[in-house]
Every structure is written in C-alpha cells, then in structure tokens.
Amino acid sequence: AQRVTQPEKLLSVFKGAPVELKCNYSYSGSPELFWYVQYSRQRLQLLLRHISRESIKGFTADLNKGETSFHLKKPFAQEEDSAMYYCALSGGGGYQKVTFGIGTKLQVIP
C-alpha cells in the first residue's frame, strides 16, 4: 500500500524566513513524487515533481529514498507563497493511481 504523510497541518513563517514543508512516503517500489499547490480561490495545480529536478517559484524538493522523504523547501518565504500544499505519490501499477497527503497550510506572516 502507498501512503503519504504530511505531519504539519499548519506551518507559519515570517516573510523572508526559510520554509520546509515535510513529506514522508511509504511505497515498496520506485515512486514518483509531486508537490501540488492550491492558492486561495484557485484550483489545485502542479508545483513540481521530483523527476524534473526543477525549481519552481524558488521551491525545490529532493527525493531522499533512504529517509523516504520529499520535503519542499524555499530559502526565503514570500507572502504570495501562502497556500495549501499537497504532497502526492504515484506508484504506477498499470494506471496512474495517485495518493495525496492531507495537505499543509503555509501561512507567511508579513
């Protein structure tokens, strides 16, 4: 079974402070990991995925297979980063079953 754990429901940081949104997963094979973001009154959208090894809006995430983690990081938080962030895992299996975490609300304090 595949599982995604986001231990923090709410994370509050001051503007300019570093951000780390935690994500741990459980999966027996080689997973694909994603971060999705939902800004206020907007639809859920892909932020980044580990296979692309990209930085989007200053965010990065590294897949650590030893610790089974895929934490999302940004060195300096901006007010516009305030949103709900969901970590997601796709385990394949012939179809694209995606398991989402419960989400972490990031609140950037001015």
Added chain:
Amino acid sequence: NAGVTQTPKFRVLKTGQSMTLLCAQDMNHEYMYWYRQDPGMGLRLIHYSVGEGTTAKGEVPDGYNVSRLKKQNFLLGLESAAPSQTSVYFCASSYSVGSTDTQYFGPGTRLTVL
C-alpha cells in the same frame, strides 16, 4: 483551451436527493478522476477512468457512481445523498498511462447535504 471544467460550482441537497456532477476536459486526456476534499483528510480518490467506456473504484467509492460515455466527460452521481457526502469535489484528468504525468484539476464543486 478551458482545461478541466466542473458543473455546478455549488449545490445544496436534502438527504435522499440525487444529483449528477459533470466534469469536462478539452485536452484529449485518457485518464479522468473524481476526488473529494475534506478538512484534515486531504484528497481522496472516489472513482477514476482510464478511457472512454471504462471506470474503476478508488479509495472511497461507496455512495457514488460514475460514467464515462464520452472521452471528454466524466460524470459523478449521487443516488441518495447523505450528510457525510458534504464535501468539495474535484475532477482531474491526465494524458498518459505514465505515473509521472501531471494531473490537471477542475475548480471544484462545493456540495452541502442537509
């Protein structure tokens, strides 16, 4: 390109009433999904479809039915609504069978069952 659209945006039902939520996508995607989003529980997959004419159960299928008669549409039905089905419902679609593919989400439907 409208992407993924959902109808209606809001709905209030009484217990026992039925309704259908419509999801449409204009990206020629094969895969379509219905999720529900509840506080503290994140997104949970209700049903999904891997192509026209096919549907499959997800994590929380009870009380819901789906149909995919046309590739671009994915309907979610509630035959007899219950208060436990009060939620925000999201439809999503993706192009390929690959596990690396992005899901594109609709704006959501907020359903309240009294």
